[in-house]
Amino acid sequence: MPASSEPDDDLLDRAAGIRLAAFDVDGVLTDGGLILGADGSEHKVFHVHDGLGLVMLRESGIQVAVISARESRAVEERMAALGIAHLCLGQSDKGAALAKLMRDLGMSRAQTAYMGDDLVDLPALTLAGLGIAVADAHPLVRERAAWVTQKPGGRGAVREACELILKAQGKLESCYRRFLGP
């Protein structure tokens, strides 16, 4: 399936059925940078726009999950602050992790979206009915994704994906209205 940066009707149709949205961490919720200290400590940089997108998804009744090959306390802290319940960390096989999550939550492929950026995301991205790639994803990931965001990872790509899903489900306007007032 060719990658495209503008959502067309087929894409919106697929996004309309999503009940579970799963996201990779490094390169998707971050720009891929691993900030390492001399003492073995690690910092990650999340973007505030992405956080609001995940909260809007969650408050609109969509299950939100994070799947990462790495363990990270920073990810746990950030997701707890955003009220994200499903954390699958330390998963070297992301396809298996997503498959288990889908079974646990009773989600079909057509109800599941996955967003990734590198080769290790391909099994999950092709398992999900809606595979999304960040703008700076590996070429092969962009090629296999149903949609490629305009923004790169860690700089609003996740927010773009959240708004696409909400828009396709007719929920984006009510999210906006909450902030626009009467």
Next chain:
Amino acid sequence: MPASSEPDDDLLDRAAGIRLAAFDVDGVLTDGGLILGADGSEHKVFHVHDGLGLVMLRESGIQVAVISARESRAVEERMAALGIAHLCLGQSDKGAALAKLMRDLGMSRAQTAYMGDDLVDLPALTLAGLGIAVADAHPLVRERAAWVTQKPGGRGAVREACELILKAQGKLESCYRRFLGP
């Protein structure tokens, strides 16, 4: 009101009356990045150009305030170093926070500017007589702002807004002269 990147006469007229300038933090005074460590610590990146802009505003007799949904010791430290008196942190309702600040300081809407970047800033941005958006703000925020800066958040957008207000009030030249010498 359509967003524009070049200040016109109407914009300068409005900026001329500003006595209170309030700024969002994440995405405005920073680039939106939340640097999180494994121990729950958080770092923020401020820009030195923005700091001088806030100081020039303050020294020109304009009240400067910061309004954020998040609590942050780093914000407190930075604003204390810049001599910024009005800190409204942990405010989930920024519109209410700005309304209270305006009452406390006896400021009208026409005397108040607010600068933001995301949906949560819309109530405050539309309450203020002069709403300003950073270049990389959410499309809806750019659309509702009277002016959109050329620079993105955390990279000089705040400085641009400060100089616009000072210029409109005929105070920018005297700020410059202080550094240019006799």
Next chain:
Amino acid sequence: MPASSEPDDDLLDRAAGIRLAAFDVDGVLTDGGLILGADGSEHKVFHVHDGLGLVMLRESGIQVAVISARESRAVEERMAALGIAHLCLGQSDKGAALAKLMRDLGMSRAQTAYMGDDLVDLPALTLAGLGIAVADAHPLVRERAAWVTQKPGGRGAVREACELILKAQGKLESCYRRFLGP
């Protein structure tokens, strides 16, 4: 030899014979930024895409080495996590360090690649049969390199080099297939 950004047949021929790939750290595996704290601590930012590239090289039977003028615990931690065995840190003379490594591993110049970004890398880069520069390398380094990546240091340049070598050796497809599934 003129620098080029597209691999041609001669370049692929040379890359096909590589058995040892050595990489500079600052400016190649990072964007050149040295994050220094008040307590003398240092952080480095590695990119997750580069990490997977190094692992794919290693798992394809190519020796991977890192040569740096600086000592860094963060480099040690990152390379240990990636299973990189050959760490040559604190080497003010990188040409000598690479020459010793080649002797220890019994590698000829034609079997050795080196990737760098600044003048201090020139002795190693010209010793190696395949010298590679990052997109934002010093002009003289770009000029002396057989190939210049499209991406800058710390933002995927190392991954580009890894995939070039794997592609030239006919190993890239099998790396991809591991993630694409049956």
Next chain:
Amino acid sequence: MPASSEPDDDLLDRAAGIRLAAFDVDGVLTDGGLILGADGSEHKVFHVHDGLGLVMLRESGIQVAVISARESRAVEERMAALGIAHLCLGQSDKGAALAKLMRDLGMSRAQTAYMGDDLVDLPALTLAGLGIAVADAHPLVRERAAWVTQKPGGRGAVREACELILKAQGKLESCYRRFLGP
């Protein structure tokens, strides 16, 4: 004097006489970002290319100085590692700080270069015989500088200035030769 990005003969003439090169820190040796933690700690990001430029200046017999309005242990650590002797930190009046340094070292204006990025740098930049601005300096600073680098602060602008001075003095080739070998 109009700012230009390409060195012309007049600029090279002026650079040929420089015996003291002084640099601002935030926005020049860094990209202007102040990384602040909740505990009041501060980190700065220096670029490895700039470090080599300062070392080449110093080893070519040119006095190198750093002048900053802020105190910073990170700056002290970095400059000590580079062997930079003249640190003028916590100087709110950079013009006075540079004037004192010139007196102490017996340097004339024609022998002195200063590199800055913001209004607070103007007194020192106009005192020095050769004023240099980074690409992303404040418009007024770019206007008053004799030369504007192609690269922004913290991303190689200092290295560009160092190489300009060394080139004008006929010392750049010998710096290069040290790395190119016989």
